[in-house]
Amino acid sequence: MPISAYLRNLRKLIGHQLILSPAVAAIIRNQGGNILVLRRSDTQEWSLPAGAVDPGETPSEAIAREVLEETGLFVNPSRVLGVFGGPDFRVQYPNKDQVEYLVVLFACEVTGGQLSPMDGEAIEFRYVPVDQIGALLGLPYPTAVFSVSSSICWN
Numbered sequence: 403m404p405i406s407a408y409l410r411n412l413r414k415l416i417g418h419q420l421i422l423s424p425a426v427a428a429i430i431r432n433q434g435g436n437i438l439v440l441r442r443s444d445t446q447e448w449s450l451p452a453g454a455v456d457p458g459e460t461p462s463e464a465i466a467r468e469v470l471e472e473t474g475l476f477v478n479p480s481r482v483l484g485v486f487g488g489p490d491f492r493v494q495y496p497n498k499d500q501v502e503y504l505v506v507l508f509a510c511e512v513t514g515g516q517l518s519p520m521d522g523e524a525i526e527f528r529y530v531p532v533d534q535i536g537a538l539l540g541l542p543y544p545t546a547v548f549s550v551s552s553s554i555c556w557n
Contacts (some may be wrong), residue, residue, distance in 0.1 A: 430477065440472060446471050461508075482507070503541075
């Protein structure tokens, strides 16, 4: 689902004004260590599987839901790799909605499912080598986060 009922109702009240939104993103690796990215249908940009945290939802519940909705994969979020935010994580969508995300980035392990676009947000998938991922993504995650093994926090 591209936008939750909560955010849709909020947008009815405030229009395109800036929203600060808690969000989650996933690093999912294949057996070769490459990282799953998806091309977004709205912006055509490459992204990690990601999305907003809904009211009443924990970040780990949110990332499992978002990954399933976008990719058809069931995942177990195994650890937090970092927390990111600030003006570099501000986005204006083609419809003029403005959002500044505070993103909890999880390492996730696939437990089942079939990689397939599920909700219309993703139009293409690709596994990308770690050394190419930073330049590909729309949001500026520090490149070190893609190869770290412990929890870290920036911004």
